[in-house]
Amino acid sequence: MEITERTHCLILGSGPAGYTAAIYASRANLKPILYQGIQPGGQLTITTEVENYPGYADGIQGPEMMVDFEKQAKRMGADIRYGLATKVDFSSQPFKVEIDEEKWIEADAVIISTGASAKWLGLESEQRLNGFGVSACAVCDGFFFRGKEVAIVGAGDTAAEEALYLSKLCTTVHMIVRRDEMRASKVMQDRVMNTANIKIYWNSETDEVIGEKNVSAVRIKNNQTGEKQEIPVSGFFVAIGHQPNSEIFKDFLDMDEAGYIKTIPGTSKTNVEGVFASGDVQDKVYRQAVTAAGTGCMAALDAERYLSAKGIH
Numbered sequence: 001m002e003i004t005e006r007t008h009c010l011i012l013g014s015g016p017a018g019y020t021a022a023i024y025a026s027r028a029n030l031k032p033i034l035y036q037g038i039q040p041g042g043q044l045t046i047t048t049e050v051e052n053y054p055g056y057a058d059g060i061q062g063p064e065m066m067v068d069f070e071k072q073a074k075r076m077g078a079d080i081r082y083g084l085a086t087k088v089d090f091s092s093q094p095f096k097v098e099i100d101e102e103k104w105i106e107a108d109a110v111i112i113s114t115g116a117s118a119k120w121l122g123l124e125s126e127q128r129l130n131g132f133g134v135s136a137c138a139v140c141d142g143f144f145f146r147g148k149e150v151a152i153v154g155a156g157d158t159a160a161e162e163a164l165y166l167s168k169l170c171t172t173v174h175m176i177v178r179r180d181e182m183r184a185s186k187v188m189q190d191r192v193m194n195t196a197n198i199k200i201y202w203n204s205e206t207d208e209v210i211g212e213k214n215v216s217a218v219r220i221k222n223n224q225t226g227e228k229q230e231i232p233v234s235g236f237f238v239a240i241g242h243q244p245n246s247e248i249f250k251d252f253l254d255m256d257e258a259g260y261i262k263t264i265p266g267t268s269k270t271n272v273e274g275v276f277a278s279g280d281v282q283d284k285v286y287r288q289a290v291t292a293a294g295t296g297c298m299a300a301l302d303a304e305r306y307l308s309a310k311g312i313h
């Protein structure tokens, strides 16, 4: 392993958490290096309008907001680079991180903000209409379907929560469940079933999302009878889970069974002293841009305190 560089503070990921960590770390004079990962700007770059991030009174497009975050981090002096962390060695200090399978960087502190990725069904029509009625985030996009009919796929707590959220905005929520029962907690299931405008389709799978420019309907198939039916909808929400981007850390960091990095409650500290986690890679509950930014700030402050306690400036 040839070490090509050494830094005090290495930030991995470029969503709201990573950029906020970079802003704070730069202002604390830690001269952070941030690697953006394969999707600079993170999940917000695949959404359209963001209306719930405080400070943007008129709303803003997700990709534009992430350009603003990046500009702000650069203005503070963060060294922002395109590149993906491909391997890590947290077994001893300084920590070692491999970038793009070609070079290794040493860091005194590492902030992980690698996010999570929504799982998709894998249909061509789902991909083609993504952002044009297809969404993986009801809280982000539900507002655009006020007074309309929508469909949602999934039967876990996220799907239940999002179906309930949508039921307050939309006339009817058609919930497509692939088995004859839900995985969601009992209390969430009860809420869904007691909501008059949520209609559940059991044993049903999505055959196709229909629409030229925008979603106009969804065709579902009953996996017991083979019967197909078309439901006219304007929005199609996929809520079949998220995958935290934490695979490369699994030999070193404590995670839950789904791969979310565990942090000490109320902090961004992981089980390895000097390694911090922020944003969706450690949050399966809130998953909002503003909460990710908040934990990015926490990670930079925790890193700063850790480095000064060690006398590293």
Ligand code: NDP
Pocket (backbone or CB within 6 Å): 120, 121, 153, 154, 155, 156, 157, 158, 159, 161, 178, 179, 182, 183, 184, 239, 240, 241, 242, 284, 285
């Ligand atoms: P889960 O993995 O719990 O559920 C995923 C759901 O999607 C399951 O019902 C699954 O069906 C379904 N699904 C998966 N793949 C497909 C597919 N290809 N086609 C159709 N359906 C599919 O993910 P969640 O995001 O719901 O939750 C993740 C974790 O976060 C859970 O532990 C949950 O409890 C937690 N959570 C907690 C919340 C809270 O406490 N407020 C809120 C949200 C999440 P099947 O059941 O058949 O496998």
